[in-house]
Amino acid sequence: MSSDQAFSTLLEFVEDELGFATSHYNESYLDRRVSSRMRRTESDTYEAYLELLEDDAEEQTALLDSLSINVTGFFRNPDVWEGIRDVLRELSKTRDSIHVWSAACADGREPYSLSMLAHDDPEIDESAIHITATDISEPALETAREGAYTESRTVDLSEQLAFLEEYERYVDHDDRTYTVREEVGQNISFERHDLINDDPKSGFDLVICRNLFIYIDNEYKQSMLETIAHSLQPSGYLVIGKAETIPPALKTAFAVTEGRLRIYQLEDTATQTAARLE
Ligand SMILES: C[S@@+](CC[C@H](N)C(=O)[O-])C[C@H]1O[C@@H](n2cnc3c(N)ncnc32)[C@H](O)[C@@H]1O
Numbered sequence: 376m377s378s379d380q381a382f383s384t385l386l387e388f389v390e391d392e393l394g395f396a397t398s399h400y401n402e403s404y405l406d407r408r409v410s411s412r413m414r415r416t417e418s419d420t421y422e423a424y425l426e427l428l429e430d431d432a433e434e435q436t437a438l439l440d441s442l443s444i445n446v447t448g449f450f451r452n453p454d455v456w457e458g459i460r461d462v463l464r465e466l467s468k469t470r471d472s473i474h475v476w477s478a479a480c481a482d483g484r485e486p487y488s489l490s491m492l493a494h495d496d497p498e499i500d501e502s503a504i505h506i507t508a509t510d511i512s513e514p515a516l517e518t519a520r521e522g523a524y525t526e527s528r529t530v531d532l533s534e535q536l537a538f539l540e541e542y543e544r545y546v547d548h549d550d551r552t553y554t555v556r557e558e559v560g561q562n563i564s565f566e567r568h569d570l571i572n573d574d575p576k577s578g579f580d581l582v583i584c585r586n587l588f589i590y591i592d593n594e595y596k597q598s599m600l601e602t603i604a605h606s607l608q609p610s611g612y613l614v615i616g617k618a619e620t621i622p623p624a625l626k627t628a629f630a631v632t633e634g635r636l637r638i639y640q641l642e643d644t645a646t647q648t649a650a651r652l653e
Pocket residue numbers: 443444445446447448451478479480481482485509510511512515568569570571572584585586587
C-alpha cells in the first residue's frame with residue numbers, strides 16, 4: 376500500500392470507528408496531528424500506527440484529544456479584544472440587551488474574557504450582555520462550566536489576564552489555579568453545538584468564532600460561515616481569527632469593520648445572500 380493510501384485508510388478508520396469527521400478538516404493539519412502521535416508511539420508508518428490504534432483504546436483517546444485543537448487563552452490577541460471592546464460599547468449605545476455567541480469556545484476562556492470585559496468597562500452594562508458559549512467537545516465544555524484553570528510551564532494565566540488592570544476582581548487565585556468568580560459566569564450559558572452539522576441559531580448581535588476555520592477544509596468553512604450569517608441579526612458583528620479569512624463566495628455578505636482585527640458586520644442584504652448560496 377502506498378503511503379497516501381495508508382493515510383487515507385487511517386483517516387477512514389478515525390472517521391468511521393472513532394466518530395471524528397476527518398473529512399471536514401484540511402489534510403496537512405490532520406497529517407501534522409497524526410504524525411505527532413506516530414512519533415510519540417514510535418510508529419514508523421501509517422499502517423503500523425493504524426494497527427496500534429485499532430487495538431489500543433488509550434491511544435484512540437490520545438489521538439482524538441490531539442485532533443480536537445483546543446488551544447485557547449484569556450484575551451487571546453489583546454489587540455482584537457480592544458476591537459471587541461469597541462463593538463460592545465457601540466452595541467451598548469443602542470440596545471437594552473446584547474446577545475453574543477462565542478462559537479467554538481474551547482475550555483471557556485474566550486466567553487469568560489467577554490464577560491470580564493463587560494464587567495470591567497464602564498461604558499458596557501454587563502447586565503445587558505447575554506453570552507451563549509458553544510463547542511463540539513463535551514470535555515472542553517465540562518472544563519468551561521467549572522471555570523477553573525491551572526497554570527503550567529508554558530501557560531502564564533496572569534499574563535493572559537493582565538489585559539484587565541484589576542483582573543483579581545474577577546478570578547480567585549490559589550497557587551497555580553485561577554477560578555473565575557461566580558458573577559462572571561452568571562450571564563454565560565454553555566451548550567454543545569457542531570458548526571458543521573447543527574442548525575443555525577438566531578438573534579445574535581455579535582458572533583465570535585476564532586481559530587477554528589484555519590483547521591477546516593474550504594468546503595465546510597463556507598457552510599460554517601453561512602450558519603453564522605443566519606444566526607446574526609441584520610448588521611450584527613462577526614469576529615474571526617486573525618489568521619483567518621472570509622471565503623470569496625461570502626465576501627459580499629460581510630462588510631469590513633476593522634480588517635486588521637478581522638471584525639466584520641453582516642450586510643443588511645446578507646441574510647438573503649447567504650440564503651441564495653444554500
Ligand atoms: C483552537 S480552539 C479555538 C478556541 C477559541 N475560539 C480561541 O480562539 O481561543 C478550536 C475549538 O473548535 C472546536 N471545534 C472543532 N470542530 C468544531 C465544530 N465542527 N463545531 C464547533 N466547534 C468545533 C474544538 O473543539 C476547539 O475547542
